[in-house]
Amino acid sequence: MKLSQRATLRGISFLSLLPLYSWDPSSTYIHEPTYFKNMTVEPPGPHGVKDAYCLLNFGDSITTDHISPAGSIHKDSPAAKYLLERGVDRKDFNSYGSRRGNDEVMARGTFANIRIDNKLLKGEVGPKTIHILAGEKLYVYDAAMRYKTAGQNTIVLAGAEYVSGSSRDWAAKGPMLLGVKAVIAKSFERIHRSNLVGMGIIPLCFKPGDYADTLGLTGHERYSIDLPNKISEIRTG
Numbered sequence: 001m002k003l004s005q006r007a008t009l010r011g012i013s014f015l016s017l018l019p020l021y022s023w024d025p026s027s028t029y030i031h032e033p034t035y036f037k038n039m040t041v042e043p044p045g046p047h048g049v050k051d052a053y054c055l056l057n058f059g060d061s062i063t064t065d066h067i068s069p070a071g072s073i074h075k076d077s078p079a080a081k082y083l084l085e086r087g088v089d090r091k092d093f094n095s096y097g098s099r100r101g102n103d104e105v106m107a108r109g110t111f112a113n114i115r116i117d118n119k120l121l122k123g124e125v126g127p128k129t130i131h132i133l134a135g136e137k138l139y140v141y142d143a144a145m146r147y148k149t150a151g152q153n154t155i156v157l158a159g160a161e162y163v164s165g166s167s168r169d170w171a172a173k174g175p176m177l178l179g180v181k182a183v184i185a186k187s188f189e190r191i192h193r194s195n196l197v198g199m200g201i202i203p204l205c206f207k208p209g210d211y212a213d214t215l216g217l218t219g220h221e222r223y224s225i226d227l228p229n230k231i232s233e234i235r236t237g
Helices: 003-016 078-085 103-108 140-149 170-178 190-198
Strands: 049-057 128-131 136-139 154-157 180-185 202-205 223-225
Touching: 049 140, 049 180, 078 103, 103 170, 128 140, 136 140, 140 154, 140 170, 170 180, 170 190, 180 223, 190 202
Parallel strands: 049 154, 154 180, 180 202
Antiparallel strands: 049 223, 128 136
């Protein structure tokens, strides 16, 4: 066993002796995220993607604020609906940034920027997308949950400089909670690419000179990605 592994196990043993935080199920500010549940010491191995649908199709220069806005919660958004259902008045919505300790709010706020440009909407700007199977225009969160409930994987198409701007952990956590399994882009911001891997989302780059438009990809296709069973067998390039 490597020294780093022994240190990790000692740390876990020490933490197991500490009193656990008592999660308040009624809190709209702090909530136990699903990725803490059933967490194992060893990370899961690589996973492929089969017959996934495209949740969003972006162009260049999507920023962290496009994916996980920190500003105000729009009154008609899925996050607003969640808060209203729990007795929070509109005047007390506060911002996504202030509620970043609640994964339910932040998942609903993922891709919720009102200026986000999704090619599936054919020129319309806003936090919605087309559910490919139904042909319906829905909030991104609602479309993602429909795919997820049906057991259908999703991916995101993007152009160059995917997730530029300041690093924001929820720009990777949010898509994972929505069920996104891979992002296929022309290029990635380096830190965000690592964050995606940490959340189990596969970051893939088009070959030089290629991107979604040159390959004729519209986002209405099905996408499958094959990966080796062992991380050590994955090669870049």
